[in-house]
Amino acid sequence: MTVCSGQDRFILLDRITQVRENTIVAEKTFAETPVWLGIESLAQLGAMHVRYANQFSRHAMLLIIEECGFNPGLELNGTYQLKGKRTSRSQYAYGYHLTALKNDQIVINGQFLFATIAYDDRFDQNRLQSHYERLFTCLQSDIMTD
Amino acid sequence: MDIFKEIRQILVELLDVDEKEITTDTYLVRDLCAESIDFLELAVSLNNRFAIEINDDDLFLRNLRLYIQNIPDSQDRLAGLTGRFPFLSTKRIAEILADLDQGPVLKVKDLIAYIEWQTKSKKAA
Numbered sequence: 001m002t003v004c005s006g007q008d009r010f011i012l013l014d015r016i017t018q019v020r021e022n023t024i025v026a027e028k029t030f031a032e033t034p035v036w037l038g039i040e041s042l043a044q045l046g047a048m049h050v051r052y053a054n055q056f057s058r059h060a061m062l063l064i065i066e067e068c069g070f071n072p073g074l075e076l077n078g079t080y081q082l083k084g085k086r087t088s089r090s091q092y093a094y095g096y097h098l099t100a101l102k103n104d105q106i107v108i109n110g111q112f113l114f115a116t117i118a119y120d121d122r123f124d125q126n127r128l129q130s131h132y133e134r135l136f137t138c139l140q141s142d143i144m145t146d
Numbered sequence: 147m148d149i150f151k152e153i154r155q156i157l158v159e160l161l162d163v164d165e166k167e168i169t170t171d172t173y174l175v176r177d178l179c180a181e182s183i184d185f186l187e188l189a190v191s192l193n194n195r196f197a198i199e200i201n202d203d204d205l206f207l208r209n210l211r212l213y214i215q216n217i218p219d220s221q222d223r224l225a226g227l228t229g230r231f232p233f234l235s236t237k238r239i240a241e242i243l244a245d246l247d248q249g250p251v252l253k254v255k256d257l258i259a260y261i262e263w264q265t266k267s268k269k270a271a
Contacts, residue, residue, distance in 0.1 A: 031258060036174055063183065063187075064183075064187065087194065088187070088190040088191070088193045088194035089190060089199035089200075090189030090190050090192075090193050090201075090202050091189070091200060091201050091202040091203060091206075092186060092189070092202045093186040093187070093189050093190045093202070094190065095190045095193075095194065113186070113187060113190060115183075115186050
């Protein structure tokens with residue numbers, strides 16, 4: 001089965017601008033983009049922070065979008081600030097409040113739940129851990145950290 | 147704060163079950179058909195509601211059977227498990243050991259015990 005996202009690549013974050021213990025901020029510029037890709041951007045942001053919180057030692061995945069609000073028919077154009085705040089956590093699961101803002105106005109707003117699992121035969125540690133660590137480093141340009 | 151009522155409300159919303167189906171002696175898997183994905187959601191919900199650290203492996207007795215398997219023949223199983231699950235009483239661990247063959251043993255009262263134990267630990271810290 002081939003899944004075509006319509007994207008040249010499926011990294012929907014341009015730059016991570018701030019990362020702290022419980023929060024992460026990034027940017028993404030969209031051009032005539034349907035809203036679901038904005039939601040995917042937020043999911044990627046949350047999963048990236050979960051990996052960061054686990055020192056990339058476990059694989060992270062979106063489990064559930066508990067709620068997500070946006071205007072019907074919304075199309076994304078321009079540069080958006082993507083913000084994530086961890087609201088809850090357990091040993092293997094993490095809840096995040098994720099928002100996409102344009103000109104300081106919230107355009108997508110949701111509660112996302114992520115899970116982590118150990119690398120295994122399906123999620124190859126040798127490939128994935130270094131991939132995500134490298135990606136995270138590449139996305140950090142002039143980053144602010146604690 | 148009534149921990150049981152709070153947990154029951156979370157389970158009602160999470161598993162879409164009637165609150166009448168839930169007592170402290172209800173089994174999460176056997177009676178409520180909770181699955182692994184539900185346990186992940188439950189763990190963060192409990193963290194959110196009670197502001198306590200949640201160790202999924204401990205809370206859901208995930209390694210219980212592995213621990214039992216690793217108890218040396220020379221050691222009593224009850225004594226071998228007591229230190230592994232400090233939030234469970236000796237009486238409850240004995241119940242669990244007697245119930246192992248019937249299926250997953252986790253009950254609502256085990257969640258209550260974990261939350262009470264973690265809350266006390268947090269206050270003591």
